[in-house]
Amino acid sequence: MADATHEVFNQPAPLAGYNLFEGNRALRDALKFNAPALDTGPLAALGATLGTADMQAHARLANVHPPQLRSHDRFGRRTDTVEFHPSYHALMAAATGAGLHGTPWGEGAQAANPHVLRAAGFMLFTELEPSILCPVSMTYAVTPALRRNAAIYADWGPKLASRAYDPALKLWKDKPGLTMGMGMTEKQGGSDVRANTTAAAEQGTDGWGRRFGITGHKWFMSAPMCDAFLVLAQSGAGLSCFFLPRVLPDGSVNAIRIQRLKDKLGNKANASSEVEFDNATAWLVGEEGRGVPQILEMGTMTRLDCALGTSGLMRQALAIALDHTAQRQAFGKPLLEQPLMRNVLADLALESEASTALAIRLARAFDDGADAHEAAIARLLTPVAKFWICKRGSHFAEEAMECLGGNGYVEEGGEGIMARIYREMPVNSIWEGAGNIMALDLLRALRKADAGAALAKELAPAKGAHPALDRLVAALPAQVEQLATEVEARRLAQDVALAVQAALLYQGAPAAVFAAFCDSRLAGWMPNAPLGGAWGPVFGTLGAHTDFDAIIARAMPR
Known part of the structure; x- marks a missing residue:
């Protein structure tokens, strides 16, 4: 029987089925002023995609079904993995497919104003769903720093700029695309990273350079499911920067222990974690003692x-x-x-x-x-x-x-x-x-x-x-x-x-x-x-x- 008590009216229809870029005159004029030669075609296409009801549904689902930590398997073995709703992966595929993590470093790097192009796309995607952009942003930021280790960059650089998305926990060479995060903040230091106590003990040298064992913790390490991280640790010369992959070159999983995921006010679709490094293997990036x-x-x-x-x-x-x-x-x-x-x-x-x-x-x-x-x-x-x-x-x-x-x-x-x-x-x-x-x-x-x-x-x-x-x-x-x-x-x-x-x-x-x-x-x-x-x-x-x-x-x- 139909509800006869009232008729629903004067309730606005949701804002969906529109082009986020075409309707944003402020952004379009900012691009015209700052990058007049920029080809905005990709932004118009992205704006149309992001304004669809289907993409809005993915954003909603990724937030109402937040990531879950799976620290152990049913037999008690550590797995240290994070499980995401399929909508999270759909959003990540869309963001990386648009080059929001690597346009200035890979495809599009030679185009006019690649940072501006990438910035405008990042803003548009934020309108749809901002929290999945944390690993996207970190991948964008760490790529230039990784060049300070030429051997690692030769292997990882092209795949960090790739527009393919693969969330599987696999060896880097077996994946079409890679993401990276950062681990800096510790309980006692916060923004004062010089107070970090995580220690790095040198183990030798191999094809990726000087290798260290990292022991310590990070109070905030966002996006722990990334393929690798740049982390800070104290070596003999002081606070230094290290490349720490989840899967080591021999195919074994690195000793990154996810203690728990943060229960945050917002940013729900993104996993932020506390981690412990138990003699985890890492390689020096840049000059020792120049991590800050x-x-x-x-x-x-x-x-x-x-x-x-x-x-x-x-x-x-x-x-x-x-x-x-x-x-x-x-x-x-x-x-x-x-x-x-x-x-x-x-x-x-x-x-x-x-x-x-x-x-x-x-x-x-x-x-x-x-x-x-x-x-x-x-x-x-x-x-x-x-x-x-x-x-x-x-x-x-x-x-x-x-x-x-x-x-x-x-x-x-x-x-x-x-x-x-x-x-x-x-x-x-x-x-x-x-x-x-x-x-x-x-x-x-x-x-x-x-x-x-x-x-x-x-x-x-x-x-x-x-x-x-x-x-x-x-x-x-x-x-x-x-x-x-x-x-x-x-x-x-x-x-x-x-x-x-x-x-x-x-x-x-x-x-x-x-x-x-x-x-x-x-x-x-x-x-x-x-x-x-x-x-x-x-x-x-x-x-x-x-x-x-x-x-x-x-x-x-x-």
């Missing part, structure tokens, strides 16, 4: 991905909020037409576009690393983008969720994506160096002689475009000169981020977006005072003169 600088180089690349990932999550939250409010009726008209809701949505759209502009600009610096200015910008903007974009993410997700009301707070159906986004947001701010680490890293970057000049050159094109931006830019040199105190480092990171975002929007976004960004974020800026003026502590405080129609129309996903 190598890790910092890899960290720069994963920090880029934190900024890209949060920007992608912002875009997805905004797209859902816009699509929902366009369909949902309240007080006689669509929510999207209600004045206060329009203010909130336009403010969110400004934040999303500014984050996209900054993240893609940073990716461009990785493409032009041989250029002195671009190298300085990469060093300068990596901590800035990671700090500011990721700090804004959680607040952004909460406000976007509120646009859906109670529907946004549930785990069920299309609206459940918003709850997943909200849980995911803090991870990018914490991983690869939390806010204080990023602010201090900015201070180190600014102590380089060319950093101040690089920042000035980056901001110069927007000189005279808006009085509030001019005031902020004029005050930055004095802030940079007062680097003796660390207590204001976060404020400096914020101010640099806002200035660079504004300059980028001036060059790559419509006038309405640039004006509203400066009027809200910068109009109340004064040296040594809290950021205020027209910008309130919550989203939705834009002035009445804002061109809401232009900003909202530009941000609509379909």
Whole structure:
């Protein structure tokens, strides 16, 4: 018998069956500004795939059926394996098939702006499912470092850049594609990796170079099912970097003992673990005793991905909020037409576009690393983008969720994506160096002689475009000169981020977006005072003169 008690109406249809790339004008314009020669055909194809209901179902299933540790078999023998839902593997195959782990190192490396191409794809995939991208990001970051051991790189490099995905626990030469992770963090040290106690004892030399036995632990080793890891351990010369495969050249399984999987707030589809190394076999990578600088180089690349990932999550939250409010009726008209809701949505759209502009600009610096200015910008903007974009993410997700009301707070159906986004947001701010680490890293970057000049050159094109931006830019040199105190480092990171975002929007976004960004974020800026003026502590405080129609129309996903 049909349910006669009520008729379901005024419930928006889920946002599905659309092209994530074609509907993202902010990303398309950022690409046009930073990489005008880029072939965006692959991104359009990826955007179409990622917007399908089938792929959204894979994302949901990979999160509601999280990975499970299988430490022993039924007979009591250690297996140290992680079991995943088939949807996880479908997502991994799609991500590696799109080259999100290795475009700059393999197929596509000779194309125009391979890092920008890969960055845009990474952002699009984050909109679908971010947590499976952890091993993808680590594979991207460790590949250049692995070149410091030419023998290992000759064997592993081509397969790390391969677009084939094979999750089986097999010898590297028997697999069409490989992934890698990193193991740095220990219980007693956290971000202070120099406090690591894991020990490396030299065993001899073979075809892969100097071989060591690694004994110790890692408190956070994400994606333990990867084929190999770069880990830090103390050797005779100090903290060094080692290549540690799961399956050794003779086909035996290495002594990596997975103690447990972390039960995290979000990032559910990804397995993060605690592990013990019981005289596990590893090979030295790079110069002995120089492990920390190598890790910092890899960290720069994963920090880029934190900024890209949060920007992608912002875009997805905004797209859902816009699509929902366009369909949902309240007080006689669509929510999207209600004045206060329009203010909130336009403010969110400004934040999303500014984050996209900054993240893609940073990716461009990785493409032009041989250029002195671009190298300085990469060093300068990596901590800035990671700090500011990721700090804004959680607040952004909460406000976007509120646009859906109670529907946004549930785990069920299309609206459940918003709850997943909200849980995911803090991870990018914490991983690869939390806010204080990023602010201090900015201070180190600014102590380089060319950093101040690089920042000035980056901001110069927007000189005279808006009085509030001019005031902020004029005050930055004095802030940079007062680097003796660390207590204001976060404020400096914020101010640099806002200035660079504004300059980028001036060059790559419509006038309405640039004006509203400066009027809200910068109009109340004064040296040594809290950021205020027209910008309130919550989203939705834009002035009445804002061109809401232009900003909202530009941000609509379909």
